[in-house]
Amino acid sequence: MSDVSVERSAMFEYAPAPESRAIVDIKPSYGLFINGEFVDPAESGGFKSINPATEETLAEIAAGTSADVDIAVAAARRAYDKVWGPMPGSERAKYLYRIARIIAERSRELAVLESIDNGKPIKETRDVDLPLVSAHFFYHAGWADKLDHAGYGDSPRPLGVAGQVIPWNFPLLMLAWKVAPALACGNTVVLKPAETTPLTALAFAEICQQAELPPGVVNIVTGAGDTGASVVSHPGVDKVAFTGSTAVGRQIARAVAGTGKKLTLELGGKAANIVFADAAIDQAVEGIVNGIFFNQGHVCCAGSRLLVQESIADEVLERLKRRMTTLRLGDPLDKNTDIGAINSAEQLSRIRELTAAGDAEGAQPWSPDCQIPDSGFWFAPTIFTGVQQAHRIAREEIFGPVLSILTFRTPDEAIAKANNTPYGLSAGVWTEKGSRILWAAQQLKAGVVWANTFNKFDATSPFGGLKESGYGREGGRHGLEAYLDV
Amino acid sequence: MTSLLASGEALARLRGLPGVDQVGLEQRAAGLATRSIKTTAKAWGIDTAISMVDLTTLEGADTPGKVRSLCVKATRPDTSDPSCPKVAAVCVYPSMVATAADQLAGTGIHLASVATAFPSGQAPMEVKVADTEAAVAAGADEIDMVINRGAFLSGRFDVVFDEIVAVKRACGEAHLKVILETGELATYDNVRTASWLAMYAGADFIKTSTGKVSPAATLPVTLLMLQAVADFRDETGRQVGVKPAGGIRTTKDAMRYLVTVNEVAGPDWLSPDWFRFGASSLLNDLLMQRQKLASGRYSGPDYVTVD
Numbered sequence: 003m004s005d006v007s008v009e010r011s012a013m014f015e016y017a018p019a020p021e022s023r024a025i026v027d028i029k030p031s032y033g034l035f036i037n038g039e040f041v042d043p044a045e046s047g048g049f050k051s052i053n054p055a056t057e058e059t060l061a062e063i064a065a066g067t068s069a070d071v072d073i074a075v076a077a078a079r080r081a082y083d084k085v086w087g088p089m090p091g092s093e094r095a096k097y098l099y100r101i102a103r104i105i106a107e108r109s110r111e112l113a114v115l116e117s118i119d120n121g122k123p124i125k126e127t128r129d130v131d132l133p134l135v136s137a138h139f140f141y142h143a144g145w146a147d148k149l150d151h152a153g154y155g156d157s158p159r160p161l162g163v164a165g166q167v168i169p170w171n172f173p174l175l176m177l178a179w180k181v182a183p184a185l186a187c188g189n190t191v192v193l194k195p196a197e198t199t200p201l202t203a204l205a206f207a208e209i210c211q212q213a214e215l216p217p218g219v220v221n222i223v224t225g226a227g228d229t230g231a232s233v234v235s236h237p238g239v240d241k242v243a244f245t246g247s248t249a250v251g252r253q254i255a256r257a258v259a260g261t262g263k264k265l266t267l268e269l270g271g272k273a274a275n276i277v278f279a280d281a282a283i284d285q286a287v288e289g290i291v292n293g294i295f296f297n298q299g300h301v302c303c304a305g306s307r308l309l310v311q312e313s314i315a316d317e318v319l320e321r322l323k324r325r326m327t328t329l330r331l332g333d334p335l336d337k338n339t340d341i342g343a344i345n346s347a348e349q350l351s352r353i354r355e356l357t358a359a360g361d362a363e364g365a366q367p368w369s370p371d372c373q374i375p376d377s378g379f380w381f382a383p384t385i386f387t388g389v390q391q392a393h394r395i396a397r398e399e400i401f402g403p404v405l406s407i408l409t410f411r412t413p414d415e416a417i418a419k420a421n422n423t424p425y426g427l428s429a430g431v432w433t434e435k436g437s438r439i440l441w442a443a444q445q446l447k448a449g450v451v452w453a454n455t456f457n458k459f460d461a462t463s464p465f466g467g468l469k470e471s472g473y474g475r476e477g478g479r480h481g482l483e484a485y486l487d488v
Numbered sequence: 489m490t491s492l493l494a495s496g497e498a499l500a501r502l503r504g505l506p507g508v509d510q511v512g513l514e515q516r517a518a519g520l521a522t523r524s525i526k527t528t529a530k531a532w533g534i535d536t537a538i539s540m541v542d543l544t545t546l547e548g549a550d551t552p553g554k555v556r557s558l559c560v561k562a563t564r565p566d567t568s569d570p571s572c573p574k575v576a577a578v579c580v581y582p583s584m585v586a587t588a589a590d591q592l593a594g595t596g597i598h599l600a601s602v603a604t605a606f607p608s609g610q611a612p613m614e615v616k617v618a619d620t621e622a623a624v625a626a627g628a629d630e631i632d633m634v635i636n637r638g639a640f641l642s643g644r645f646d647v648v649f650d651e652i653v654a655v656k657r658a659c660g661e662a663h664l665k666v667i668l669e670t671g672e673l674a675t676y677d678n679v680r681t682a683s684w685l686a687m688y689a690g691a692d693f694i695k696t697s698t699g700k701v702s703p704a705a706t707l708p709v710t711l712l713m714l715q716a717v718a719d720f721r722d723e724t725g726r727q728v729g730v731k732p733a734g735g736i737r738t739t740k741d742a743m744r745y746l747v748t749v750n751e752v753a754g755p756d757w758l759s760p761d762w763f764r765f766g767a768s769s770l771l772n773d774l775l776m777q778r779q780k781l782a783s784g785r786y787s788g789p790d791y792v793t794v795d
Contacts, residue, residue, distance in 0.1 A: 014532060014750050014758055019524035125522055284715055285512025328751045337524035434507040454509050 016330075019337045021124045026115045028201065031062035034070055034224060035207035037077035038217025044069040049226065051200055054121035055334050055343040055378040063200050066223035068232040071192065074221040075238040078163040078190040081218030086190050087160060091147035098143030098185060100213040106136040108209070112202055116174055117334040119201040121343030121379070122297050124335050131175050134459055138178040138477070141461035142186035145482060149187065152482050159487040160188030161264055162240035165233040167254075168203075169246045170196035170345050171300040171401075177203050179465075179476045180243050181220060187485035189241065190219045194233045197226045198346045231257070239263060241485065245302070248399075248425075248470050266474025266484045268302065268466055270399040271427030274420035275305030275456060276442065278413070279314045281432035285454065287321045290405070293430060293456040295329060295383050298344055299403040302471070303428035305456050307396060308385075309416050312409045319387065319407065327370040329383055341403060344379040353381050353402035360386050360395035365406070391422060399425070413438065417445040426468030430456045449475075498688045502645060505684060508676035508712060517708040520751060525743040534778045535573050537742040537770075538565060540760045542600055542731065544579040544768050546607075546699065552587040555580055557795045559591035566775050567793065569782075575771065576760040577630060581606070582623040589627030600630035600665070604655055607669075607698035609634040613651060620658040631655070632665045632695060632766075635682065637672045645685055652689035665693035665731055665764075670709045671701040679709055683716035693729035699766065704734025707744055714753040730757065733766025739777040742770060 031048075033040040043064040050059045066074075086094070105112065112135075113127035122131075149158050164184045168176040173195060184191050195203035203222050210220045223229055227250075234242045235257045244254050245268040258265045275293045277286045293305025310318050334342035344350040361367060365386040374380045381402055389396050389406040396406050410416040420429055429448040431439050439453040449467040452458060459465065464480035466472060474484045525533055543562045545554060559578055566572035577598035580588050585601045592599055601623035605611035611619075620631055633655045639647035656664050666686040670679050686694050694713055697704040710732040717728045730753070732745060742765060749757050757763050772792045780786050 013755060014536070014746065015529060016523065016525060017527045017529040019526045129522065280507075282507040282509035282512065284506070285509035285516070288512055288516050337522070434509075455511060 016338050018333070020333060021114055021117075021335045021337055023114055023118060023335060025111045026118065028061050028115070028118075031064075032200070032204050032224070033064050034066050034074070035204065035210075035220070035222040036070070036074045037221065038211065038215075040207070043067065048224075049197065051119060051198065053118050053378075054198075054345050055375070057377050060119060060201065063224045066194070066225040066229045066232070070223055071229065071232040071236055074192045074223050075163055075165075075236050077218035078192050078221050079238055081216055082160075082162055082190040085216045086185075086219045087188055089188070091149060091188070094185065094188065095143045095146035097213055097215050098139055098146060098182065101209060101215070102136050102139035102143055104209050104212055105132070105139060109133070109136065112174060112205060114335065115205055116202050117342070120170065120173055120199050121334050121345050122300075123339040123342040124337055125339065126297060131172060134461070135174050135178040138175075138182045138461045142182035146186040149482065149486070152479055152486075154483065154486050154488040158187075161485060161487050162189060163238060164189045164191045164241040164243060164485065165236060165239035166191055166193045166243045167230040167233060167246065168193065168195055170199040171297060171302070173199040174202040174206065176245050177206055179245075183476070183481050184241075184243075184485050185219065187482060189485050192221045192223060192233055192239070194223050194225060194230045197224075200224045234258065237261075241265075243474075243484065244268070251472060264484065266466075266476070267472035268474070268476065269427075269470060269472040270425055271302045271304065271467065271471050272307060272397065272399050272423045272425045273303055273305050273428040273430065273448065274307045274309050274423075274446075275430035276416045276420060276432065277308065277310045277314070277318060278416075278431075278433040278435070278438060279311040280434050281314075282434055282454070283314065283318060283321065286432040287318065287325050289430060289432060289454070289456045290318075290322055291325055291329070294405040295341060295403050296457050298341055298381070300345060300349070300401055301457065303450060303457065304401075305428075305430050306400060306405060307420075308405055308407045309410050309419055310407065311416070312411050315409045322385065323368065323370070326383055326385070329370065329372070331372045331380065331382065332375060341383055344381050344402065347379055349401065350379040350381060353400055353404060356395055356398060356400045357384060357386075357404055360389070360393060360404075360406070363393045363395070365389045365393055365395060391419060397423065413442070417442065421445075421447045424470040427471035428452065499645060501688075502681050502684055505680055508680055510676055513676055513712060514708045517711050517748070520711070520748050521707060521744045523744070523747040525747065530743065530777075531781055533743050533746050534739060534774050534781065536758065537739070537746060537765065538774050538778070539573040539576060540764050541575040541771050541774075542577045542579045542733070542764045542766045543575045543771060544699070544733075544766055546579070546581060546602060550581060550584055552584070554795070555584045555587045556591050559588055559597075561771075561793060561795045562592070562597050563595045565771060566778065568791070569779075572775070572778065576764055579632065579766065582619060582626065582628075585623050585626035585628045598630050599628050600632055601626075601628035602632045602634075602698075604633040606632070606634055607700040609636055613654065616651065617654055617658045620655050624658070624660055624662050628662060630663045630665060631659050632667055634667045634669060634698060635686065637669055640673065640678070640682060640685075648682075649685055649689045652686060652691065656690040663692040664690065665695045665729075666691040667695045667698055667733075669698055669701055670696050671703045676708070676712055679712050680716055683713050684720065687717070687720045687726075687728050691728060693731050693764070695731040695733055695766065697732075697734040697766075699734030705732030705736055705766075707748060710745060711748050711752055714749060714757065717757070718753045727756070727762065729762040729764065731764040731766055736765055736767050737769050738773050742774060
């Protein structure tokens, strides 16, 4: 052997390391998944799902109308009455275990598909979304024959047909959070995935076929807001579950009021991530980064307000900036990408509108140098300093990679500022002092409080909000209540 | 050099270092370990890693013949490919320094010797200093000393500090690498404190392990030490190197360490002057991967030398 022919770069520049997309097979068009098969919608003319990183069209998606929802709800009702409702829990569990295993086996394919349709980096779909999705099915499969012991009395009854509407930020994971507990408890479902990210839900429909799930137990009706409204307002639906914006959550609550439908809502957030002076600073910086830049900040529980104690604010800010210079923005399928594409043009314009407001109100933005690709929807990771409680960027949910930094002097002030929001989904506390963690967790008005970590999810742990972040819990024993007649 | 610790200032700094959250540190290290280093980046990484190896033999059974063999390997790691870089240094026991010095003369390869009653450090101070002076006199231009872990764990930081200062003085012109033996320090908080202690005392490099204690080098420990040297440079203006040693055997491991250097301490540390691998079997894996990258196929362990 003589010369090494491989070209060497002058410094340590990571070469492209793209995950192959050959593993996914996207069809040119998709119908609705009703009663175990893909069917054409009542009215032709659908919409396109695009790759937000390239704006390439991925597939034509059917737009379900109220007529389609009628058929889907009827199929779900039949399945509930004849098959799924009467089926012993131990039998339902077998189907759920089977689904969980198929998801785990097909996880690479599903991860790639999710990255293509959503824009989130492959390292997140591969290491976070998909492991959580299969774990969620495994966990709830375990409950299916043990509901007597869940603390809701002997033989708790299912509710019937669940109408579920999910968002685009964690498409398959939100599906799992909705479908797994519903099925484990003996309900059947009609699910409406988000308009911009229907592909993994449609892949899940194929998995239901592969698992030989009885027809009608899971029905997936794609479409936009109107389709979702038809699902939640359908008189044949016994239970409504929604994850999305607070504005839409309000509409749903109004639509459902007085109907007797059971309702759970998981809505927006403006979480405070509180860093005390005695925190483990390097790990707190990691937690700040993970809190706001994970999934491009498209996270309802994102730590979008950093509250840092004044005495260490300069140091934390400097370290945060240095850390942000190592974030890699670009091709979601590249295994080294930390920040992927913004999910849609609409979301991008909302992020731009709010950051412009931050600018106009006198807060100071900062972003690391990073190359923005020519096509697709992108927003550089951004922090705002000099943010005041009264600024819009401190109050409104941006749902993007934008962090508002505020300071505090005393622990009481930190709590007061943290709670001074209509939302109450999550919060973070960073301190090496155990007693302070316990104290802060008691004071914070948030459904989830993370201590010395952030954005940690587990199927066994209930998740949900207070105040305008919604009601009801998903995951854990508590999450079963939403799908049982108790 | 008078003890900085005597003034109380450095001691206060050591006691005031921020804590380390174990879960968060290990999560960060695991995240960096998922970086995917391919093609051109891998070629660069392999050559850089080879040039950072402190090719080491530290066995009771070492003989002059074994050491000479290692020195030849250090100079020309891949006999089939003259474009393959040399390693950074050869690392041996003090009794083998003269042999290695003969063999390495004129090659530009550094000669490191462990000293100070390596690996336990359990000897009187005069013996440790004499050990160091003997190694330097025999031709070592780098000394890998061990800290007094007993003194550190019992809180006598001044003893640890003064020993490092004394050994540094005995080193003269030779570079001093201070081995913390992180496997015996047990907590990440201790690793951070010991890193700063060694740097204040004059270490040119801080090194994880002797290789005689398990666990030896780990990615989280090395990450923490890289953070420490970066912070130390910010504070004092002086740059200190880092050497993980023991347990790094594969190219994949080496790439993870280089990624960590790159993203935690920064590119300034991506050179043999500031980062080393204390290893023996790692080199052959790097060579096999290098051959594979060049030829597109694995030639197998018979195409690299066993020394």
